[in-house]
Structure formats: structure tokens, C-alpha cells
Amino acid sequence: MTGRDYTGFSSLPEPLVSVILPTYNEARTVERSLVSLLEGSYSNLEVLVVDGGSTDGTLDLVQAIASRYPGKVLILRNEKRYTPHALNIGIKNAKGKYIMIASAHAMYSENYIQECVRVLEEGRADVAGGVLEVHPRSESKKAKAIAAVLAHPFGVGGARYRLGAETEVYVDTVAYGIYRKEIFEHAGTFDERFIRNQDLEFNLRLKREGYRTMLVPRAKAYYLARDSYSALWRNNFENGRWVTKGAKYTKNAFSLRHLVPLFFVLYLVALCVLAPFLTAAKLTFHALFLSFPVLLYLSLVLYFSIVISLRNRNPLLLPYILAAFTVLHVSYGVGSVFGLMERAK
Numbered sequence: 417m418t419g420r421d422y423t424g425f426s427s428l429p430e431p432l433v434s435v436i437l438p439t440y441n442e443a444r445t446v447e448r449s450l451v452s453l454l455e456g457s458y459s460n461l462e463v464l465v466v467d468g469g470s471t472d473g474t475l476d477l478v479q480a481i482a483s484r485y486p487g488k489v490l491i492l493r494n495e496k497r498y499t500p501h502a503l504n505i506g507i508k509n510a511k512g513k514y515i516m517i518a519s520a521h522a523m524y525s526e527n528y529i530q531e532c533v534r535v536l537e538e539g540r541a542d543v544a545g546g547v548l549e550v551h552p553r554s555e556s557k558k559a560k561a562i563a564a565v566l567a568h569p570f571g572v573g574g575a576r577y578r579l580g581a582e583t584e585v586y587v588d589t590v591a592y593g594i595y596r597k598e599i600f601e602h603a604g605t606f607d608e609r610f611i612r613n614q615d616l617e618f619n620l621r622l623k624r625e626g627y628r629t630m631l632v633p634r635a636k637a638y639y640l641a642r643d644s645y646s647a648l649w650r651n652n653f654e655n656g657r658w659v660t661k662g663a664k665y666t667k668n669a670f671s672l673r674h675l676v677p678l679f680f681v682l683y684l685v686a687l688c689v690l691a692p693f694l695t696a697a698k699l700t701f702h703a704l705f706l707s708f709p710v711l712l713y714l715s716l717v718l719y720f721s722i723v724i725s726l727r728n729r730n731p732l733l734l735p736y737i738l739a740a741f742t743v744l745h746v747s748y749g750v751g752s753v754f755g756l757m758e759r760a761k
Contacts, residue, residue, distance in 0.1 A: 430460040431513040431537070433529055433594065436506030438499050439478070440468035442520035444553070445640050447477050449520045454485050458529035463489045463518075464506045468497035500606040500614040507600050516594040517615070522548075523638045524592070531635040532594040535584065542599060542627040543619075545590025546635030547580045552643065559643035561736030564728065566641050570720045571744055573673055576631050587631045589619040591639075599627060609665045612658035616674075617666060645739060649747040656751030657758070664759040678756075681749030683709055717741045 435453055439446055453463055465478050475491065482489035492509060494502040507515060514533060518524070525546070532544035550567040552559040565571040572578055576587045603625055606614045622629065642648050659674045687710065721737040 430458065431533070432511060433458065433461040433514045433516055433533060434506070434510035434512030434597075435461055435463045435516045435518050435529075436503055436510065437463055437465045437518045437520055438468070438494070438502035438506070439465055439470060439474050439520050440494075440497060441470045441472040441474060443470070443472040443474045443477060446474055446520045447481060448523050448640075449518070450478065450481050450489070452523040452525075453518065453529075454481070454488055456524060456526045456529055458527075458533065461488070461529065462511060464492055464509055465489060466492045466494045466502035466506050468494040468502060496608075498608070498611050500608045500610055503614070504605045504608065507605055510597065513597055514594050515597055515600070516592065518592050519639070521640050522592065523640070525636040525638075528592075528635040528637065529594065531632050535630055535632055536594065536596060540584075540628075541586070541630035543590065543593045543595050543622065543629040544632050544635075545577060545593040545629070546637050547631065547633050548577050548591045548637050548639055550578075550639050550641050553640045554643045556643060557730075557733055557736050558645070558740075559641070560728070560730075561733050561740045562643060562645075562648055563641040564724045564733070565737060565740040565744055566639075568720060568724060570716065571741060581631050581633045584633065585631050587629055588623055589616070590629055590631055592637050593619075593629065603627070607665065610658060610662050612654045613662055616659075617662060645743050648740065648743050652744055652747040653751035653754075656748035657755040658751075660752045660755030661758050662755075675752065677745050677749030678752035679749075680709075680713065681746060681753055 437446075437450065437453075442449075450463065450465070453461070467475055467478070478489065478491060482491070490509070492505055494505055503517060514536060516529065516532075528546055532546065535541050535544040550563045552563040567578065569579060575589065576585065577590045599622065603618075603622055606618050608614075610617050619629070642651060656677060660678065687707070717738060721734055721741060724737050725731050725734040
């Protein structure tokens with residue numbers, strides 16, 4: 417199919433937008449996220465907080481905020497806890513003409529919903545979303561380094577919504593998109609077999625079916641990055657794992673660029689296996705030949721780490737940035753290896 421023409425679909429100045437906000441133990445960030453949505457310039461919205469059984473006081477915070485905005489916040493239960501189930505529960509209960517998929521780890525510019533809905537109401541896209549800016553969750557050097565790496569193309573690739581744009585442009589995917597509700601009726605909802613990366617699979621599905629996704633640079637989301645290497649490892653391990661494991665359930669679950677960390681980790685494993693077999697006479701040649709990719713990688717990591725630390729005018733960030741790049745890439749690649757093994761079962 418091709419993108420549908422919705423021009424003139426409604427003359428209402430502010431059609432209802434249903435914002436779906438999945439939560440599970442988000443006490444550190446949920447208040448900032450929810451308030452940024454409720455205090456934005458767009459007034460005709462409902463926020464569906466779909467909670468997976470939080471135990472850290474998340475719901476107490478949400479209920480306190482809901483009492484300040486009567487009729488704006490609805491709390492739903494997600495017995496299965498995982499994100500795709502939360503999203504589908506929200507979609508089922510949404511009353512709006514448009515549905516926004518939000519994150520409790522992010523805050524949103526005052527005009528985020530307004531700018532995206534404007535594009536949708538003009539009939540120029542089926543999905544609209546803003547530019548993503550990554551911010552540290554705390555003031556520690558580690559948190560600042562992780563945020564910087566997650567905002568850099570060498571860290572997370574070349575997605576346009578991360579790199580920004582000067583003008584509105586059609587893209588493959590956006591973060592925190594606002595969708596026409598009809599999309600879920602025609603293309604289906606989120607695949608609940610994908611515990612992670614369900615948004616990646618869904619957006620690739622929409623692209624294959626001809627829906628148009630637009631990046632709206634005037635709308636901005638501010639993502640609060642994880643602030644420890646262990647949390648960074650766990651998150652990206654699971655993302656990498658579900659890139660390859662997800663291919664068990666559907667074709668075209670990822671793009672080729674998502675496999676680069678996998679190839680790199682497999683190369684490192686092969687290098688370790690071959691190293692003991694190098695004879696002394698051939699050591700120099702083979703070592704240089706086989707080690708070239710890892711030496712190139714380390715050189716790039718060092719170069720970009722220096723650039724980032726100088727850009728932030730803080731040379732003390734350098735070792736933290738080096739570590740963040742390495743954790744980010746290796747955890748994703750190792751996760752992809754585990755995903756392949758699970759897929760083969």
C-alpha cells in the first residue's frame with residue numbers, strides 16, 4: 417500500500433491525543449516525564465499510564481500527579497509487565513484520534529505534541545515524531561560520559577531522529593512517535609513476542625506497508641540516559657539479543673547496521689581462538705593482519721572519545737567515555753550472539 421491521504425480528515429483544532437506511557441519502577445524519572453506532557457501547549461490529551469507492577473513508588477507519584485490534573489491521567493495495569501503488552505493495552509483503551517508512544521525515561525518540549533499533530537492534520541504523514549536529545553540522568557562523570565556516547569553517531573549509528581535535521585524530512589523511524597489510530601487497525605499492534613525492539617519491528621513493518629513517517633525538528637524529546645555501566649550493559653545486551661532472536665518470529669526484524677556489533681564480537685572471539693596457533697616465525701605478519709580491525713576500532717574509540725571530551729571542555733571525561741563506548745558496543749554484540757543461540761533452539 418501507499419501512504420493514505422488524510423487531508424481534511426477533521427476540522428477540530430485540537431483532536432484528542434492518547435499518550436501511552438508504559439512504566440515499571442520509574443520513580444526516578446516518571447514525574448518529570450509525565451509533567452512535561454501535561455504542561456505542554458497541547459491541552460486535548462489523555463495520558464494512559466500502563467504499569468507493570470512497580471514496587472518503587474512509581475504509582476504513588478503518578479497518582480499524586482493525576483490528582484493535580486483531573487481527568488487527564490488514567491492508570492492501567494499490565495499483568496505481563498513487558499513493554500509490548502503495555503503498549504497494546506494502551507492502544508486498546510485509547511480514545512484519541514492520534515496515539516503517542518511515550519517513554520517514562522524522557523521529557524518532551526512544550527510544543528512536542530502540537531508540532532507533530534500539525535503535520536498529521538495537514539495530511540503530510542501517518543506518523544510524526546521529534547528530535548531526540550540525550551541528557552545525563554545525574555551529574556556524575558560516568559553519567560555525562562554515557563549520555564555523550566548515546567548521542568554520538570559512532571555510539572548509536574546514524575538514525576536521523578538522533579542526529580537532528582534542519583527541516584521536516586521523511587525517515588524510517590522516529591522516537592516517541594504520534595500515530596494515526598487507524599494505523600493500528602490496518603497494520604496491527606505491537607508484536608508481543610518481541611520483549612525488546614518491538615518498536616523497531618513495528619516501524620519496519622509500517623515502512624514495508626507504505627506508511628509515511630516524518631521527523632519534525634521543532635519538536636524535541638529529552639532522553640535521560642542510564643548512569644551506570646552495569647545498567648548500560650544490561651539494556652544494550654537485551655537490545656542486541658532481541659535483534660537476532662526476533663528474526664525467529666518475523667522476517668526483516670532489523671536492518672543490516674544492527675548486526676555490526678555482532679560481527680565485531682565474533683571477530684574478537686575468532687581472534688582469541690587463533691592467537692595460540694600463531695608460530696613465532698609468522699607472529700608479526702599474522703598478528704598485524706588479524707589485529708588490524710581491533711586496532712582500527714580502538715583508534716576510532718580513542719579519537720571520538722578525545723573529540724567528545726574536548727567538546728565538553730572536560731578532559732577528565734576521557735576515560736569514562738572510552739569505557740562507555742566499549743561497554744555499549746560489546747554488550748550489544750554479545751547480546752546478539754546469545755540471541756542467535758536462542759534462535760537456533
